[in-house]
Amino acid sequence: MSFDKSRSNRSNSKDPAYANKASRRREGTDAELIESLHRLDGRNYGSYKSVIGDWEYGPFSIAIDRVQADPYAPPSNCRATSTPESMGIPPELLATVDGRVAVADFLNRAFDSNMARFSHPGTVAITRPGQEILVRSAATVTDEQIEIRFQVQLPARGRTIMGHTAAAIFDRDVPDIIMESLDFTPPEAAEHLERLRAHVATYEDYQALQSALQERSLVGFVADGAVLPRRSGISELPMGEAVAFETPESLRETIDLPNAGAVSGMALRPGITVIVGGGYHGKSTLLSAIQRGVYAHIPGDGRELVATARTAMKVRAADGRSVTGVDVSPFIAHLPQGADTTSFSTENASGSTSQAASIMEAAELGSELLLLDEDTSATNLLIRDSRMRELVHAEKEPITPLVDRIGALAKDRGISTIMVMGGSGDYLDVADHVLMLDTYRCFDVTEQAAAVVGAQPRERMDEPAFPETSPRVIKPIQRKGDRPKTKVYGTETIQLDKQRIDVSDLEQIVEVGQNEAIAWALRGMLERFANDDDASLATLASKIGSRLESEGLDELTKYGARQWPAHVSMPRPIDVGAALNRYRGLNLV
Template identity: 40%
Template sequence: MQTAADLRNLLNKIDHRGYPAYKDTKGMYQFPGYVLSIDHVQGDPFASPSKVSVIVKGRTADFPKELYIQTYLRTALQDELTRQFGRQAEQFAFKAKGSGKSGLISLSRPGQEVLERTCCQIEPKTGDITVRMEIGFPANGRTINARELIKILFDFLPVCVGKALYYKNLNGKRLKEIADLAEDQQYIRSHLEEMGLVAFIANGSILPRESGISSRPMKKGIAFVSPKEMEVTMELPHRGAVTGMGIKKGITLIVGGGYHGKSTLLKALELGVYNHIAGDGREYVITDDTAMKIRAEDGRSIQKTDISMFINDLPNGKDTVGFCTEDASGSTSQAANVVEGMESGARLLLIDEDTSATNFMIRDELMQRVIHRDMEPITPFIERIQELYKEYGISTIIVAGSSGAYFHIADKIVQMERYIPRDITDRAKKEAEQFPVLSVPEEKAKIPDFHRCPKASPAFKGQDRIKMKTLGREAVQLNRETIDLRYVEQITDSEQVTALGYCMRYAQKHLLDGRKNMREIIKELEEKMEKDSLAGLCESSSNIAPMAMPRKQEIFACFNRYRGLRV
């Protein structure tokens, strides 16, 4: 390993030379208290920035082991260090001048959710910390400006490292509070099952967000208060007794007038699969971490999915046990989404009437009389929802604003009134007695076939490199194929989409052999990420992309929306 002095001498030597000479800097350099690793050097000042990492030994960083001994604690600490380092780096971004991306100092910018990221990783045994960032190596035109890079690497970066990665320079009390919150959140999450719950929302939570483009809490937002009939209390390890609304397993219906908070509540439950930072307002909104938001998705690709539980005997004789289409309708897409959710191991489905296909969700009593069951290929969700729970243990939470059809079969009915929930189960059930009960199929549905065994796409054969591009949170592109993820609504960060792209690329090269089914493939991917972290998906340890951990459910969703999937 070379020294910091060696790097300084090299930079002085290549100053004013052509930009490609920067590539000579690639390597590791010992700085006081940390190692600087220049992992990948950009080709010119207008290209993607250079990748640089900092490694601080555990004994130097000196964080107490109790802050990172458990996985959930380590994720919380890594998240906080990322935020701290980012705040420091922002002060120095573009303070070094030059053309193109010269002077850029950038790393992951976490939102309200706490996610494991490649940006900052703590080695659990030693406590060694690695922080990865992008730096725009300065240039004048396409000529090296080494003096400005010396300013970044020798003046700016040491300040960022010292203020963000050394325990002695951080607020120990704040770090302890972050760890305590993570432990309390984990306690709730791990006790949902034994309490017979699928979700918990603490009293005092702030669910409304600042705006449609901001996930920060609304100022002066109405605090959540549980109906007395649904209150449960948990004794948390650090905060102590916390009371809130416990949503039990089974079928829960959320109703109410427009703009009273139905969808706001559902959105909080969707994102309750992740932990949130202190001050978010949803710190104690905890949902079963397998929960899946289900919606209609016109135009999506479906490859050999067994939707026969909901759709059968199509007039054109099309197979619904191995259903394929490049342009799904609302009903077929939602049916596929439910079945794929089952395949992914979801124990809770979250559905909003506003984004559902009406003919998939319900058929009222009059329509059943006029159009006989024998003439309708769709078995609506309302006729299978109890079967999903009783036979498969899958609960459902539905938001409904216009149809009362689910009143008969719901176990709990909650009315949102000015963002405050009311338990109206008894009253709604009594009113429902005056309306006819919908008939349900006499026969139970056959267990869906989950034995799809995808093969590697021929588009990638003979190619060593699969080009990948992330399009925000909306899509990932593999070579020329775009996987549309706009309606996979529980993706919360573009870096999760990047990780999904790497999952797809790794699977294409190593896992899709036509013998493993989807569950086996994704289990192997999870094991790979658990063993080698997200960085293990990258082909080169010197060019690790900024990624955030996706859930198993989103990995399934990405595979299922890949039009090039060969099953």
């Protein structure tokens, strides 16, 4: 299904004179672009700028928007555009927002896959998607247009243009990739079209599942047959021959989905759910799947029908993180040197103070579900057993452990918790639901846990109401003539000017593109929205999320991102707010 040159509007017209300014966009046919590149052979690298413009290839066009300054700079930015009709994409797949998002995600993946078939490594690049179906700037689809944003490494020998090689890239490699990825019209594309339909159906079912969570007042759902284990700790690919998930009968519900039909699975209800079991039996695997259930997953991932409340937040200890003006008093009553715990700030939080701050920040940002794993939590924030309470009296211990506050958090603030706990039975007293994992099989042991609690009672502490906290209002940052610097390093670090923000504990940022979008969103919040009448942190995070959802990821250009950003992915507003909470330059009114 490679590019058929007979479909192109080729022309024999001569290449325009090189007197055109480099900044001026040219227009022409693919033949004129190829001829121009041949003529550039042997010239200085900067002459590549003469091909910036829009080039018609017949069934599609290619825009060359930015040419790299030299062979060692980031690759040149290009866009391919066409129409769904000319590419044979059925209109019914584009009739809804969900359909358009899924089609765009599929085309992004097809382009990424076909690069290896039709170009040399490193020549053509596009955002590489993970296992999640996300809105990405690399591919957008409406009922009238398809747009794919990619990059091309323009070839050179030293700093001399290799024009003939560049011509081959735009005459053969790029067109073949585009047509193989986007064209569903040839008879041999039938299988390609079926995969597209399956991709859309999977995304539609996930969105329907999310709607069912809200309608049934659930915080999560794990379908029977889901494959939760991953290949390794550094891979999100499914493990081969893994034990498929099977729902305990007491927790089974059936949900009707538009494509998969009636699907049964484990309904996770509001309140406190504790996951127990022996080591290496799948407790953290289940929690990780629930944690990732805030996103849809591609067909074959195994977690396609795992859905979690969209605002679910994984909270963990993060030694050394910055905290600014957070009320941690529900967990920490006092600190040495008389630090105010109702408006706690530090440049170097401990494990317990960082996790307490993360819980309170998540509540402020509107999370309805907290996810915790004892392996990544501060032990002294989670529990304090009876012997330690006897030895260290309450008035000497500033920390009120989560076990004494988690019930009020659910009752008074409506915030549920799902947590992995293998080392302390104290949480059995407060748990509404107890799940046991045994060799990756899930059992409802709530009644057995209640029997254990009855047989081995412990003194329960009085649990005061969980307080409402005042919203924190941020001050805008004032740059003093310095050139702004916005950069990300993987999914773990954001750089704003001279400040680096460590977001490595925000485990639900799953793609580098999300981190890049968050970086530009932070700049918008701090430099533009912080002047609004309501500049509370939670309001600004919600506002930036609404802007990106309604206007698209190109909205980020208003906050300093380059025009036509190619490598950004849609973040959750709650993760944008969480990243801002970790900014050491954050100032509050």
